[in-house]
Amino acid sequence: MGAPAVKIAVCIKRTPDSESRFKIAASGVAIDETGLKFDMDDFAGYAVEAALQLNEKAGGGETVVVAVGPDSVQESLRKAMSMGAERAVHLKADAVPADGLAVAKALAAELRDGGYDLILFGKHAFDTSAGVVGTATAELLGLPCVTAASQLAIVNGKGEARRELEGAAELVEFTLPAVVTIDEGVARPRYPSLKGIMAAKKKPLETKPAQLGASRVSVQKAELPPERPAGRIIGEGSAAVPELVRLLQTEAKVL
Amino acid sequence: MANVVVFAETRGGTLRKVALEAVTAARALADASGGGEVHAIVAGTPGTASAATQQLGAHGADVVIAVEHAALAQFARESIAATVAERAKQGGYRAVVLGFSTQGRDLGPRLAAKLDAPIAADVTEIAVSGDSLTVKHPGYANKVTLTLTLTGSPVVLSVRPGAFTAKESGKTPRTESAQPALDPSAERVVVKDVVEGAKGRPDLGEAQVIVAGGRGLKAAENFKLVEELADAFGNAAVGATRAVTDDGWRPHSDQIGQTGRQVSPQLYLAVGISGAIQHLAGMRTSKTIVAINKDKDAPIFKVADYGIVGDVLEVVPALTAAVAAAKKGS
Numbered sequence: 001m002g003a004p005a006v007k008i009a010v011c012i013k014r015t016p017d018s019e020s021r022f023k024i025a026a027s028g029v030a031i032d033e034t035g036l037k038f039d040m041d042d043f044a045g046y047a048v049e050a051a052l053q054l055n056e057k058a059g060g061g062e063t064v065v066v067a068v069g070p071d072s073v074q075e076s077l078r079k080a081m082s083m084g085a086e087r088a089v090h091l092k093a094d095a096v097p098a099d100g101l102a103v104a105k106a107l108a109a110e111l112r113d114g115g116y117d118l119i120l121f122g123k124h125a126f127d128t129s130a131g132v133v134g135t136a137t138a139e140l141l142g143l144p145c146v147t148a149a150s151q152l153a154i155v156n157g158k159g160e161a162r163r164e165l166e167g168a169a170e171l172v173e174f175t176l177p178a179v180v181t182i183d184e185g186v187a188r189p190r191y192p193s194l195k196g197i198m199a200a201k202k203k204p205l206e207t208k209p210a211q212l213g214a215s216r217v218s219v220q221k222a223e224l225p226p227e228r229p230a231g232r233i234i235g236e237g238s239a240a241v242p243e244l245v246r247l248l249q250t251e252a253k254v255l
Numbered sequence: 256m257a258n259v260v261v262f263a264e265t266r267g268g269t270l271r272k273v274a275l276e277a278v279t280a281a282r283a284l285a286d287a288s289g290g291g292e293v294h295a296i297v298a299g300t301p302g303t304a305s306a307a308t309q310q311l312g313a314h315g316a317d318v319v320i321a322v323e324h325a326a327l328a329q330f331a332r333e334s335i336a337a338t339v340a341e342r343a344k345q346g347g348y349r350a351v352v353l354g355f356s357t358q359g360r361d362l363g364p365r366l367a368a369k370l371d372a373p374i375a376a377d378v379t380e381i382a383v384s385g386d387s388l389t390v391k392h393p394g395y396a397n398k399v400t401l402t403l404t405l406t407g408s409p410v411v412l413s414v415r416p417g418a419f420t421a422k423e424s425g426k427t428p429r430t431e432s433a434q435p436a437l438d439p440s441a442e443r444v445v446v447k448d449v450v451e452g453a454k455g456r457p458d459l460g461e462a463q464v465i466v467a468g469g470r471g472l473k474a475a476e477n478f479k480l481v482e483e484l485a486d487a488f489g490n491a492a493v494g495a496t497r498a499v500t501d502d503g504w505r506p507h508s509d510q511i512g513q514t515g516r517q518v519s520p521q522l523y524l525a526v527g528i529s530g531a532i533q534h535l536a537g538m539r540t541s542k543t544i545v546a547i548n549k550d551k552d553a554p555i556f557k558v559a560d561y562g563i564v565g566d567v568l569e570v571v572p573a574l575t576a577a578v579a580a581a582k583k584g585s
Contacts, residue, residue: 018532126396129396132363132376166460171449172444216407242577248545254543255488255522
């Protein structure tokens with residue numbers, strides 16, 4: 001007794017390794033990409049995994065991965081296919097604009113007539129850390145949208161999700177088709193198997209120009225935040241507690 | 256001169272702190288745009304707005320717009336987005352301002368799409384000069400600060416909780432009421448249940464003091480030491496590292512770090528936390544950081560204003576007692 005098969009699109013972004021030490025490029029408006037490792041964004045990875053698990057549970061359906069950007073995004077699309085996605089669509093653009101709505105317009109144009117039951121995104125991408133594109137795409141498509149889902153299931157033809165709120169959690173039910181943006185907690189992305197990597201090379205990857213909207217957000221400046229002053233160890237063991245309390249009272253004035 | 260409209264969020268019928276911060280930011284923006292008005296929209300069950308009006312006025316709202324309906328007891332995202340967008344379309348607004356909270360993260364992009372307006376999310380500073388509007392937004396999980404220029408009007412701005420200190424400017428607002436633009440009892444996303452978290456503690460985003468625990472506590476049951484230290488401070492929140500939430504010692508919602516909550520309290524106490532980059536990304540903007548860890552080379556000590564090298568099982572109870580004594584004395 002499996003759930004009915006669903007057709008799922010997952011929109012993914014390619015971002016630099018979040019553990020990197022960043023430098024600012026000579027232009028002053030972007031990071032210096034020299035030597036950085038790029039990969040599918042962490043939250044996009046959770047979204048791909050969530051889609052694959054929904055299809056596996058149903059014993060059918062299809063997962064299509066979609067990305068906007070230069071040719072380098074194809075590497076992330078192939079990775080998603082090596083995890084198990086059936087096919088990929090590359091919406092080609094020289095760069096991903098800083099304007100999330102402009103990106104959403106390109107994705108909405110691609111997804112509108114795709115017949116998808118579910119469209120997944122990461123809750124935000126590491127680089128912009130804004131979380132605009134998924135929800136704006138839903139709105140442009142006129143679809144219901146659940147943001148930052150930490151659990152996701154399809155039960156009796158309806159979606160069910162959990163969202164973490166500030167100090168609470170919300171359990172929601174929604175009609176399909178729908179857009180869901182995925183938080184950590186849904187599922188840890190699988191590592192592609194060797195067989196998966198081989199199979200991905202033969203899976204279809206379609207390339208077409210991205211129909212981006214006009215970008216009305218531009219980066220004027222990128223800078224590293226001020227470093228914290230070097231840390232200070234005030235002592236060892238519980239013997240240092242009175243000194244800590246004194247400093248919290250007189251120097252930091254937080255007690 | 257241009258007006259600014261704010262969505263002042265509530266939960267359980269009570270105005271949230273970020274709502275007052277959003278109104279404060281909107282007031283400054285309206286003043287900088289030649290002295291426009293701030294119009295604050297409050298959505299909730301009947302009675303919600305009247306309870307919030309005085310506070311919103313005190314923080315700079317010229318007009319409070321009550322959108323009240325029994326079905327707004329829950330977060331009716333589609334109805335609220337439609338209602339705020341309808342108001343914003345009435346014209347003359349320079350910006351729509353809201354908090355970058357779980358509600359605001361959800362509503363902001365909906366509003367941008369409905370209004371075909373540029374959006375900047377998680378904003379920490381707003382500057383206006385003539386027709387140009389510039390904001391600061393920490394990208395790359397707080398590792399790179401981006402200055403963004405938005406062209407067009409209106410724009411949608413969501414403000415980072417804690418970045419704009421709520422400030423009173425003492426207005427007595429006019430009040431209006433409006434009907435929801437979409438029936439809130441006909442949402443396509445229906446809230447079935449809200450599960451409340453830890454009892455009686457402030458949210459991580461609102462707390463002035465956060466005590467966070469990591470794997471150095473050695474066992475789930477030792478997390479009570481973190482709870483007790485938080486209790487000694489009074490109104491402190493409790494957080495955890497990703498390792499701890501992954502192990503199920505604490506719920507996922509307690510996680511502070513790059514993939515969890517990003518916090519900047521007045522005082523952050525890191526207990527048994529080594530200071531992985533993933534964790535530092537979530538708390539390094541805290542005003543004062545205290546670290547207690549047995550490994551003197553742990554990276555957390557590089558960012559800690561005050562570090563104690565030692566066994567947390569020994570140091571934390573002593574600190575709890577000392578803080579409780581200090582609080583009693585004050």
